Every structure is written in structure tokens, then in C-alpha cells.
Amino acid sequence: MTTPTRIGLIGYGYWGPNLARNFHALANAQLVAVADADPKRLDEPARLYHARTHADYRELLADPTLDAVAISTPARTHFDIAREALNQGKHVLVEKPLAMSSAEARALIEIAAEKQRVLMVGHTFEHNPAVWKIRELVESRTIGEVFYVYSNRVNLGRVQRDINALWSIAPHDISILIYVLDAMPLAVSARGGTYLSDNVEDVVFVTLTFPNQVLAHVHASWLDPSKTRQMTIVGSQKMIVYDDVDAEAKLRIYDKGAYKHGAEYGEFQIKVRSGDIFIPKLDSSEPLRNECAHFVECIREGKRPRTDGENGLRVIRVLEAAQESLARNGATVRIV
């Protein structure tokens, strides 16, 4: 097909404008319509993108000329809207988290399969060249054996009331971890603090156990003075610091390590080795642009997205287990 893919956007709050801008910028797509329950938000997409606007997303879905919708509404509405959209025969991109339970996620996967429509989740970081590079360094064993990984994703930003920091922020870390380590975690424990709204954790600390004794730790918070988006991967041969807010040095690869030194039998010492630091030049494409382009490409070429429904489900299985651990005061919960 040579006509642009016709896209509708549902939800024009915090994240929706970014999706709108990126779909609008694609040559093979067209942002045709935008829906938001708050009519005050609709002036902007009408003016900037000449998009048709709807206060009721059902009107948007009723348009038979739309090929696909992107959903960036509050997380608790993802499932219902995505289901309706798939049932209307639309290809669907849902912001993370894909849904609020694995049952919901599985239902969406089934409908998408049945309707033969693309179902994709907005795990942006899997469309990020820095993360691709980390996976490559891990997979090729350039960093040796992975020991542990930790991630800090904090900011004073988008405080939410309907979902906690685990469901709002940590899906990014979990999706990166699963992708980079190419494995599901076996178990998780999580603790959090609740300060601003009842029963909504503003900060969570999550520990994940991956196969081969790989440990991962995630600190997610929307109650922090500084914007930090940093992940450190410690390997036996090299260590990587991924700082997403550093314009010049997103990835630092340290030729550092510690190793046993000494007689095979008897006494040994641990020696520390410290070498050069290498900052690779990365593809400078915008991850969200890549994500939107990938969604359109999958629709047009009948491909399965990199962050498909199964990918979204895997993250939700971890979130569910972590949520159970939060409720049980940090008890270790196996991921089934």
C-alpha cells in the first residue's frame, strides 16, 4: 500500500503529545484523529496536526478509515480501550503497562491473534540504540559473565494517583532487563513507601533474581529531587554505565574487573583491574520515533513487533509478582 497508514490517538495528556508529534512526523503515516475525555486538551492537536478531535474515544474507533490506534490513556483504561480497538479491527499500540493483569494481557493477545491485528506495547527503551548496544555487549560476552545490574529511574515529575511507581515507572526497567539479559526473572521482592496518596507507593525498591545468580535491583520513584535514569551492568570483564540523561556519554564501558589471584590450592587474593573507558558513538535516532516507525512498519509489512503482546505480558507477570511482594512486605515471590 502506498497511502499513509491512518492513525488515531486516544489520550492526549502527559505522553500523548509525544506520540502525536512522532506519528505526525512519519512520512508513511498520518495522524488523523485524536480523542481525549478532557475537551480542553483537544485544541492543540487540532491546531498543530489538523487532527479531527473527539471527546469520546468510541467515536474515534467508529471511523472505518482508521488503520490503527495508539492508546496513551490512564493505565487502568488500557485494557478496555485496547480490546475495543482490536475488536473494531484496528492495529493497536498501547502505552506501558499493556494492561493491569496478566489475564487482561493474555486476553488482548488472543483477540489480536484472532483479528490478525498488530498488538504492540510502548516499551520505548527496547527501541533505544543505547539499549541495543548493551544487549549486544552482553550477548557477545564482551563484558564477560554478568554479575549484577541496578537501575535508578527517579525524578520529581509525574506523580500519579491511580497506579503506583512500580506500575508507572518500573515497566521500563523490567523490559530493559528482560531484553538485555534475554531471560525472565525467576523471583522478585519489592518494598515501597507511600507518602502522597493512600495506598499508592511513590517509591519502590525491587530486587529481581535472574538465572545464573544474576541479581538485578530497580529503584523507581517520582519523589526525588533530580532526574536520574541510570543503569549499571557489572560483568566479570567489563562494566557498563548507561546514563540516559547524559548527552555526550550515554554509555560508558569500563575495562574494569576483579579476579582471583594466587595458588590453585590454598590461599588466593582478589585483585582489582582498572583500565580504559570507552564511550561508543551511538545511532542518534529518537527512541520514540523508532517505536512509532516500527509500529507503522509492522502494520504495513505484516511483521510481529519487537515489543509485541507477549513482550508486554512478560513485563506484567513481573509487575504482578512484585505487587504481591509489596503487599506481603517484601516477601520473595516466584514468577510463574
Add this chain to the structure above:
Amino acid sequence: MTTPTRIGLIGYGYWGPNLARNFHALANAQLVAVADADPKRLDEPARLYHARTHADYRELLADPTLDAVAISTPARTHFDIAREALNQGKHVLVEKPLAMSSAEARALIEIAAEKQRVLMVGHTFEHNPAVWKIRELVESRTIGEVFYVYSNRVNLGRVQRDINALWSIAPHDISILIYVLDAMPLAVSARGGTYLSDNVEDVVFVTLTFPNQVLAHVHASWLDPSKTRQMTIVGSQKMIVYDDVDAEAKLRIYDKGAYKHGAEYGEFQIKVRSGDIFIPKLDSSEPLRNECAHFVECIREGKRPRTDGENGLRVIRVLEAAQESLARNGATVRIV
């Protein structure tokens, strides 16, 4: 007394040279003798400080003219050496941790009381002007109510084989937390990763619950590419970032917060407030110099040290509970 306080130093490995340099620099003290089991290490203190040297610390302790000893030997030897020193009538400064169990710590406290000698533990950060300032900001409620605190103390540095990262590194964080919050934690959970030596955690993640729902988190590791010593204190009115390796801005006080906005009955929103940042000028004294000077001052004036045996015991009680949690795979352990 007007003659200098005569000091002996036991242990001249990693930390001992720093103690030697600082005691040597004090006008009212004299570094008289140094002991280390490794004779190769004794050339330096002999040359730099004209100190008498001993391969056997018992010889050093036998010198009746010594007023006090500082102990910076491997942690597992702290108790025995400190006990002997006290029994010989010496005032004692022990590097952290004070001992390897609360029973040992209590025994040392008792002997010191009986012998009427100063017993002090090297919790350096309680002698640090930046930490004093944080306590002042917390105590005066300048930052409002404390919500949570987290600390990262990581480096590729002094990998140990006899004690894990919890006992080696985290005593600093725990002593700062107790001091700054002016409270003991109620419970602790800890998880760790073991990579270099069997049964020795190279990295630990520790969660502590303090009274008033204050949550604290400590990440300690000697297997990390970058030296980080950072603690963040999030309050309801202001937030503090304490970065010990930033020469210009050790303390940043952010006039930032989040608060409920809206009708008393019914719907409310969380609003975020972001204001100025303030970097206070701090006393530039070296914390370890302060610590050494304080030890000497307590000896000379019969004062109780700020970081006395009880202080050391409190930290050990937390370490013991955290160690138990490590052994029980992160289970929450109450601190008795």
C-alpha cells in the same frame, strides 16, 4: 596535661596510613608506635613518622607510656585486640565495625566502663560537617517531614574476603542514618550477590524501616565501575542530595516538593512544586582529622565520644539483623 597524648596504631594496611597521617598532624598527640603483622608495611611509618614499629601488636600494647591505641586491623580481629588494649589500660579507637557481634560490642563497652577508658568507633561520617548540616536540617524540620532516604556507596575498590560488603561498607550508611534521623530502625531486610569469594557478598541492598514510616535504602558494593558516595533525603518540604565526591557542591538543598491540592471533601490532585537550589558553604575540615582530634580531646578532657561504644553497638545491632535477613533470603528482621 600538657604533654602530647601518646598514640599507638595497630594495623597499617588500607586505612591505617590515613590514621597515622592524621594523628601525626595533631599538635596535642604523638604517634609513637605502629604495629602490623606484615613487616614490609612498617618501613613507611618508620620513615615518615619516626614511629617505633612492631610486628606483634602485643609488644606495642606492652609499652606503659602509651596512652591510647587506634585499631585498623581486619574486622574479625577488632574485638580481641580492643579487649586486650582496654585491659592494658589504653584508650581505644576502633575502626568500624566496632566488633563482629553485639555481644562482643557489649563486652567492650563493659570493659571500657570498668577501666574508665575512652572507647570510640571510627564512624567517620559522624565527624563530617556535611552530615552535621543534614542533621540540623532534619532536626529543625527545615525539610519538613522526612519521607525516605537512600544511599549509594559503591566503588571498585577494596574487595574483602573475610567480611562482606554489608559489614565493610554499610556501617557508614547505617551510622549516618541513625545519626541524621536520630532514631534506631525498627526492622531491616537485605539481599546480596556473591561473585568473587564463596559466601562473601560483594554487593548488598538493604531496606530499613524507621519510626514514622520513614523508609531507608542502602546500596553498598565494592564491585562497581564508578566511585559513588551519595545520599538523598526526601522531605515533604525540601529534598537534600549529599554527594561526598563533589568538591564544589557536597550538599544540594532543593526547594522541591509535592502536595495535595483541591477540595477538602472529594477530589484532590497532587501538585509538584519546584524552586531554587541552595548549596551551603560547609566547614572544610577533614572528617578523619576531626575524628582523630575528637578522640584525643575526649581522652584529655575525660569526655564521652560522639561515636562511643554504644554508638558502635547500635550499628552492629542493625548489621546483625541485616546479616540474618541476608541468610534468610531477604526476610524482614526486627531489630531488638
Add this chain to the structure above:
Amino acid sequence: MTTPTRIGLIGYGYWGPNLARNFHALANAQLVAVADADPKRLDEPARLYHARTHADYRELLADPTLDAVAISTPARTHFDIAREALNQGKHVLVEKPLAMSSAEARALIEIAAEKQRVLMVGHTFEHNPAVWKIRELVESRTIGEVFYVYSNRVNLGRVQRDINALWSIAPHDISILIYVLDAMPLAVSARGGTYLSDNVEDVVFVTLTFPNQVLAHVHASWLDPSKTRQMTIVGSQKMIVYDDVDAEAKLRIYDKGAYKHGAEYGEFQIKVRSGDIFIPKLDSSEPLRNECAHFVECIREGKRPRTDGENGLRVIRVLEAAQESLARNGATVRIV
């Protein structure tokens, strides 16, 4: 008038897309047409903004419904295009430098006056809240007496062949200096290095003398490994560092100084004073958005722009003198 101001944009190369995006985003303006001699560049504005496109800017100017044009073509064409646009009765925003000589700039000012049209130059930094704040701190003498100012504006970026780094980059520094110090420099000297193209300086070092012995220094280069946009203002009471690429701390106000200490007659010493650092919260509006909005507001309300033709002329008078100094190997040239 309640209909949007109709804007045409001439030049869609390096900077034009930023102007297009910002005019498009304004509620009271409409980006109607875009012209560029390179037709390949016109697809994007057609798609993103539904703008009419022209390979010949004269066609764009011929549209009687256009109220105003923004000109972001190569600097050597600014004068001709701006003159034609004014003669066609359009309000005109010209990217810096306004023209290539003070004679040209004066001619544009005259035509604009005669035609009663707004003439504005794109000195973006005078629409920047950080620069407003600096002016306020200088004007109120909060920093005491200004001693000297220096500025580094370097990058590996937009290497040009038709104008040198002085005319391409330094207009920003010069416009900030005149605005912040509220004075014209008395004299200038400049030296440069020519590496990539014959007779085009890739780097310049410019020294400016302002009234009251205030010295200013500007280093501008497009041949540098790191993006730096930093200006330091040293006063007798306080010092300011303005780092435009620091997201968290654009402005640091240091309570630092040096002062004479000692007997009125005879010996004195210079003492150094070092106090707190203060990072004020700044209005987070985008400077280019402010600039575009200001242009439209001046058109709609018949106001004189902050960066009017006279403002553009002042900067060109300094550039001319600096260019003469470059040609005379750094000789001091008085600004007439």
C-alpha cells in the same frame, strides 16, 4: 485583529525548522508558506505544517495575505531578502546577524521606519529567562561592581563556508554582553584561526573593553569536541556562571569575592571570601518560543521589539570592528 498573524518563512536549512515549529505552535499565528532554494527541503514543512512551499522566495513575498516573514537564509542574503520583504510591506524577523555591514543594517532600519513595519533580529538569548535574570542581578548591583565577563560558545557543529565563526556564533555573545552590561563596548580586538576553508576563521578569540574598565572575552568556535555555552560574570561581591547546557543549574550565583584587608595607610592584604552557592529557579519557557511570540505580539500591538533593528545594528558595529581587528592581526579597534 482576531485572525492569526500570517507568517511566511524564507530559508528551511539549519535553523528554519526551529522557527517553523515555534511559529506553528503559536495560537495567534499561522505558518502559511515556506520558501527554500533547495526543493528537497520543502517536503517536510508541507507535510508537518501544511505550508505552501516555494523554491523562489519572491513568490512567497508576492502573497498579499502574508503579514510577516521570518528569514533564516545564509547570512549574506539577509539584507537583500529583508529589504525586499519590507518593501513588500511585510513585518520582518531576520536571523542574526541582521546584515553583513552597519550600512546595510541602517538601510533596513530606515526602510522599516518608512514602511512602518516591525523589524526584528533573532538574538534569541535576549529572549532567554536566564539572561534576563543575569541582567537583573547586574543592574541591581547584587553582584557588586562587574569586573569582567567571559564566554565560551563552542561545538563541533555547523561549520560554515560563507561567514566565519565571528559572524556566525559570536553575535549571541555580543548581544548578551550589550544587554547584560547595558552598554556598548568601546573597543575590540580579535584573533582567529583558519583551518577548514580559506579565509574563513573556524575559531575566534575576541576581547572587548566596556566602560568602567569592564573587560569581556569571547571564544567562539565550530571546531571543538564538546558543546559548551557558558558565560561567567565576575563581580566584586558575587560571581555568576551561566551554563546554557546544564538542565538543572543554568545559573549558579556564587557568594564569593576577594577584597582588600588591612590598614588604610600602608600594607594591605587581599583576602578571599567563599560562601554559599545559589541556583535560582528560572522561568522554563523556551527562548525561541518567546522570541517568536514577541515578534507576533509586536506586530499585533504595534510595539517595538526588544531586539529591534537598532539592537541588530549595535551588534553589527561590534562585529565590523572585530572583523577589522582580525584583518589587522588583533590590533585594537575602537567602536565608532
Add this chain to the structure above:
Amino acid sequence: MTTPTRIGLIGYGYWGPNLARNFHALANAQLVAVADADPKRLDEPARLYHARTHADYRELLADPTLDAVAISTPARTHFDIAREALNQGKHVLVEKPLAMSSAEARALIEIAAEKQRVLMVGHTFEHNPAVWKIRELVESRTIGEVFYVYSNRVNLGRVQRDINALWSIAPHDISILIYVLDAMPLAVSARGGTYLSDNVEDVVFVTLTFPNQVLAHVHASWLDPSKTRQMTIVGSQKMIVYDDVDAEAKLRIYDKGAYKHGAEYGEFQIKVRSGDIFIPKLDSSEPLRNECAHFVECIREGKRPRTDGENGLRVIRVLEAAQESLARNGATVRIV
């Protein structure tokens, strides 16, 4: 000889304590005596190093058992004291600048030759592994052809009254430039600002022309809010940033450049190339320790120091020309 080299130190003000500490730490040297006109300063070296002390340096020089002296007195006294010391048969290390004129420097060189004594100047940075690495990268043409170099050495620190920022701070930059480029500058121009004391420039901006059109610029100031010690070397193939206050990344080597692209005849374009960044692991030895060890080694092995009298003279010839330029308002002065 197997006995330690016996060292006397003259001047225990700002820099002397660093020399004392480093000589004291050397195994093959002994700090025997310290002289300072201010007797209050002599307590510390007596206590720390058991050094004999003298209020009159002539007494120190009279000691026939001293092999060598290090001179860290005010710059204007360097010549007289160094001359006396050489005449007394001592080997001499003089802090920079070696003297206050090239005539004085030449006289010292002559006396040293006649007396067959080592004469060395304290250009610390030529004993710095980072600077060695830069020279290696320049010499091997790894960075291609050198285009230009600029250096910022500023701080709010040691404000002086007897010599200006040119003579106090810039000797470091000039010595590094001559060493790294392996060439003398051909001409210099300098401008400065005088704020705190009459006729003493607190800040200078110096432009140097080296052979092959290499341009260098030095900004030196003791009136600046932040400590900066940064030098950037721009080559045709790579660029280096040397940041002496960055503990982790002293040297960053950017694989960046700009080059001509296009037809041999007719039009060409300048393209920009941006690649990886490489941070080499450097020898972590302390430069001043290297300097002191090198001085002792030259004495003991009869070697000519890397920073010998001729080296000191070269820097002074540049300083003299720069001083003349300052006096002539920035006129270009050829270096003879």
C-alpha cells in the same frame, strides 16, 4: 651513594608544604631543614618532619651537609636565593617562574653549569602522566595535524600582589604548550584586567602563535568562581580534552573532525565526523611526587632534568614577551 640526598626547603607558605610532604615521602631523600621568614610557619615542618628550621635562609644554605635546596619563596626572590644556593654548591629546584627575566634565568643557567650543579624548575605539569600522554598523541600524529589549543586555568584562590596572573599561573600553560607541541611560540599577545591591586593583572588572556599556523590561547585568572584546569587540543583527526580536576576522565580523546568533501575542482562542502570517545587509563602517580623524585634522581645520577634551566628560560622568554604585550595593550610581540 647510598645515603639519602639531603634536602633543604626555603619557603613554607602556599606551595612549600607540598614540596616538604613529597620530599619527606621519598625513600632516597631526606628533608633536613626548612627556612621561612615567618617563624609562625616553622612549627609545622618541625613537628611533621623533624626538620631543622631557620628564619633566615642563609643559615640553611650555610649547612655544608645539605646536598640540595628547593625554593618556593615569592617569585621576585627566586633569582637571588637560587644564585646564592648554587654558589654554595647546592643543587637547586626552583618553583616556577624560574626567575623574573630571561637575563636572570640565563645567569642561573651559567652558574649551574660552572658549578656543575643540577638546576631544575618546578614546571609540575611536565611531570604529569596526562601531559606525557598528550605529547605522545601529538607526536605520533594520532590526532592528525594540530589546529589549535586552548587552556583555562582559573580559580578563586591564591591572589597575589607582587606578580600578576600571567607570571603566577600561566607558566604552567606555557610550559605544557611548548612541551606538547615541541616548539617555541613565534609571537604572543596578551590582555588583562586589573581589579584588586594596582598594576597587577588578576586575569589575563594570552594568544600564542606557534609554527605551522598552530594557534594557542590561555586564560589564566585567580578571580573566578570555579576551579577549572582544562586544556583542549583540536587536531584534524581527533580532539583531546584534558581536564585536570576530573578524577575519572582526565583525558578524553574524541574521534571527531571536520573535512572537505566534494569535487576536486569546483564546489566542496565541509562535513563533520563524530565518533567514539576514548578515556585512556593513565599512570596514577602524583605529578609533584614525580617531580621531586626526578630532581633527586638527577642529582644522584648526574642527569639533566627534563625541566632544566633552559626549559625554565624558554617559558620566561614567552612571559617577557607577553608582559610587553600587556603593557602595549595587546600588541603582537615576537618572541626572540
